[in-house]
Amino acid sequence: MNHKIRGKKQECAVCGQMFSNKDLTPYGLVGHDVSNLIKNVASGWEEDKYICFKDLNHLRAEYIKASILKNQNEISDIEHTIIQSISEYEAVSENINEIYNENISFGDRLADKIATFGGSWVFIILFISILVFWILINSAILINKTFDPFPFILLNLILSSLAAFQAPIIMMSQNRQAKKDRIQAEMDYKVNLKAEFEIRQIRTKLDQLSSHQWQRLLEIQEVQNELLQKSENP
Ligand SMILES: [Zn+2]
Known part of the structure; x- marks a missing residue:
């Protein structure tokens, strides 16, 4: 005064x-x-x-x-950050599929298909049918002209060969699956890390915004x- x-x-x-x-x-x-x-x-x-x-x-x-107006701008800043992070997250998940497709060779794909077929009920039922059919035609129906008489030595040879090939094919498929899991884990880690950083960033932004708002309310x-x-x- x-x-x-x-x-x-x-x-x-x-x-x-x-x-x-x-x-x-x-x-x-x-x-x-x-x-x-x-x-x-x-x-x-x-x-x-x-x-x-x-x-x-x-x-x-x-x-x-x-x-x-300043408050409104700050809120739209946060929205912008969230929209940006969502679009970047989508980009990361697209990369996972790209890496998978790039790493699959023809041999890998074939091994996968054979392993999938070998581990299905269709294969087991088909195999039992063939075995029963083989044993029947060589023991009952064609008693005079059997091409593989008891104890079915040719069948044994075929089964051993099948087992010998099936084991490495299954191992190939498992190795590939392990590789795929490792890439998946790596990607998950990256996405988690990114999400963690973004959550921290958004939290900081919110804290900042609320403190600013208090300050501005006091000023008003x-x-x-x-x-x-x-x-x-x-
Ligand atoms: Zn004046």
């Missing part, structure tokens, strides 16, 4: 017009943030300067509007208090 000299006219720092002291606010009574805004409009805004009500209220309204409240005080003691 020391700034006010009763009855003397002072110049407004913004519009440059002369006002009596009761229509002016001194530098010391304007809040810090609104003060910064006034500095942008009037470069000479400093200690011992005054601003008229009309300009001060206009700039306060500008300040509140800018605060609200400060401006409102100034307005209230002014209307109580004009």
Whole structure:
């Protein structure tokens, strides 16, 4: 209140017009943030300067509007980060399929198919049928002209050969499966790591946003208090 000299006219720092002291606010009574805004409009805004009500209220309204806009921008920033991370996550999962397809050779594919067939009920039923058929035609139906009589030595040879080939084919398929699992685990690790980083980033962003909002709410409240005080003691 020391700034006010009763009855003397002072110049407004913004519009440059002369006002009596009761229509002016001194530098010391304007809040810090609104003060910064006034500095942008009037470069000479400093200690011992005054601003008229009309300009001060206009700039306060500008300040509140800018605060609200800033909040909106920060929220859309977060949305942008989330959308970006979602699209990048999709890119990672696409890469997994690409790597699988690149690593599969013709031999690998054949081994996979044979191993899948060898481990199916179709194969077991078919195999039992062939065995029963073989034994029947060589023991009952063609008693005089059997091509593989008891104890079915040719059948034994065929079965041993089949087992000898089936074992390495199954091992090949298992090796490939292990390789695939390893790539999958690696990718899972990368995706998890990425998700962890992003969650941390979003959490930091949210913390930052909420603290900023509190700060800005306080600033707006400060401006409102100034307005209230002014209307109580004009
Ligand atoms: Zn003015």
